[in-house]
Amino acid sequence: MLVAKILTINKITINNIFYFMKNKKNIMLGVLAVAVVVLAGAVNFVSAYGELPEGIPVTLGEVEAIIHTIAVFLILIGGVLAVIFIILAGVKYMYAGSDSAKVGEAQTMLKNGVIGAAIVMGVGVIIQTIAVLVNRDFFR
Incomplete structure (x- = not known):
C-alpha cells in the first residue's frame, strides 16, 4: 500500500x-x-519629471510645432523604408534570373514598395493640408 x-x-x-x-x-x-x-x-x-511649472499656458503654436516635428520624422522614416524596400525588390528581381516564382515575388515586392511610398506621400500631403487649414494660412 x-x-x-x-x-x-x-x-x-x-x-x-x-x-x-x-x-x-x-x-x-x-x-x-x-x-x-x-x-x-x-x-x-x-516625481520623474519634478514639479511642473504652473500658470504657463500651452499655445496652439507649440502644439503645432510638436505635431509637425513628429509628422516630419515619421514621414521621413516611412519614405526611407519605402525606398529601401524598392531597392531590395530591384535586387531580388535582378537575382531572380529565369525563375518565374522569384520574378513574380520580386514584382509583388516592388509593387508593394511603390504603394507604400505613395501612401507615405499621401499622408504627408494630408498632414500639410490639415496644418494649413488649422493655422488659417490657406485663404490668405
Missing part, C-alpha cells in the same frame, strides 16, 4: 513536470504579467 502511494506521488510530480515543460511559455508570461502589475504601484511617475 505504501509503495502504491509513493508511485502515485511520483507519477503526479512527473506529470506536473511535463505539464510545466509544455506550458512553460504561458506560465512565464503569467508570472511576468503579475510582476508588472505588482511593481507598477511602486513607480512614482509624477
Whole structure:
C-alpha cells in the first residue's frame, strides 16, 4: 500500500513536470504579467519629471510645432523604408534570373514598395493640408 502511494506521488510530480515543460511559455508570461502589475504601484511617475511649472499656458503654436516635428520624422522614416524596400525588390528581381516564382515575388515586392511610398506621400500631403487649414494660412 505504501509503495502504491509513493508511485502515485511520483507519477503526479512527473506529470506536473511535463505539464510545466509544455506550458512553460504561458506560465512565464503569467508570472511576468503579475510582476508588472505588482511593481507598477511602486513607480512614482509624477516625481520623474519634478514639479511642473504652473500658470504657463500651452499655445496652439507649440502644439503645432510638436505635431509637425513628429509628422516630419515619421514621414521621413516611412519614405526611407519605402525606398529601401524598392531597392531590395530591384535586387531580388535582378537575382531572380529565369525563375518565374522569384520574378513574380520580386514584382509583388516592388509593387508593394511603390504603394507604400505613395501612401507615405499621401499622408504627408494630408498632414500639410490639415496644418494649413488649422493655422488659417490657406485663404490668405
